[in-house]
Amino acid sequence: MDTATMVVGAGFTLLRLTGQVDDEGRELVLAGLRVLTDVYGSHREFEVMRRDLESFA
Secondary structure (H helix, E strand, O other): OHHHHHHHHHHHHHHHHHOOOOHHHHHHHHHHHHHHHHHHOOOHHHHHHHHHHHOOO
């Protein structure tokens, strides 16, 4: 769970700094969001992050 939080945080930080994310990075961040959803349940914030990340495809 801590790793998933760090992966999601790092992914969005890189996205903010560079404005892009590669396919592998996107998949890692999406996997992290799935872990967080499994642990904490479905939250609006997770859905917003997922949609935002997928919009950079």
